[in-house]
Amino acid sequence: MTDTPTHQTWIILGASSTIAKAFTRSVAATGAHVILAGRRMDDLNASAADAKARGVADATPIIFDARIPDTFQAIIDLAAAQSGTLNCAVFVGSMPTQDAIDADPALVDGTISDSFTGPARFLQMLAPVMMARSCGSIVGVGSVAGDRGRVGNYVYGAAKAGFATYLSGLRNHLGRHGVHVLTVKPGPVDTAMTQGLGQQPFMTTADAVVADIHNALRKKRNTLYTRWIWWPVMTIIKLIPEPIFKKMSI
Known part of the structure; x- marks a missing residue:
């Protein structure tokens, strides 16, 4: 970040998610201005009130739906x-179970819109505004599942995986204009999205992910695995030959 905290504005897309709420609390404490964008206006209003109580300069709730591009420009x-x-x-992002998608292939469209094409289109529209200021950061939350x-x-x-590739190219492009792009690849996080999946390996919390994000922003990291153990784990998984990998249940 290149400006004083009181002159920071954060657009937070998907602001109703557990990790987004933890992130909002963290930047609210710095006195930043937050724009809370999501589908549920009642929840966004509650988050805005909470952010104001924590010292945010201003908090503006606004409708955003990754599947409806008409909500982007405002x-x-x-x-x-x-x-x-x-x-x-x-x-x-959205994560229907694979069994649900197998039963209803129409769920593919919403999953890809929520987790890739909607956010990518929004960032493509936002990029010229950030380039003109020659500063700022973009945090794109992907997943180890994309590796x-x-x-x-x-x-x-x-x-x-598509979103991570997009962020890599965006980082290459915007980095030439003073804008930092961070790709975050969490493993399982204890949120509403993972409820019902049972205990997952190396599960972490939303607050821990947010702390890792801020640390990575300070260091101008390109990619963050959180928890850190997922970097060696996924490195090994990516190296497994395909004939062997096809026989595995991971």
Whole structure:
């Protein structure tokens, strides 16, 4: 971040998610301005009130739906009207079970829109505004599921893989204009999205993920695995030869 905290604006997409709420609390304490974008206006209003109680400069709730591009421009216009450094954190995504998608292939469209194409289109529209200011950060939350297609969640994994590739190219592009792009790859996080999946390996909490994000932003990291153990784990998984991998149940 290149400006003082009171001149920071954060667009938070998917602001109703557990991790997004933890992130909102963390930036509210710095006195930043937050734009809370999501589908549930009642929840966004409650989050805005909570952020104001924590010392945020201002908190603006606004409708965002990754599947409805007509909701994008109003957010960008609102952000562009703010002075100082503009940032964006993307927590949008949906994860139907693979069994549900197998039973109803129409779920593929929404999964990819929520987790990849909707956020990518929004960031593509936002990019010129950030380039013009030659500063700011983008946090794009992907998943370790995007590192290799696995039998249990390959549609969700494909969406997150596409988003990670998009963020890599966006980082290459915007980095030439002073904008930092961080790709975050969490493993299982204790949130509403993972409820019902049972105990998962190396599960972490939303607050721990947010702390890792801020540390990675300070260090201008390109990619963050959280928890850190997922970096060696996924490195090994990506190296498994395909004939062997096809016989595995991971």
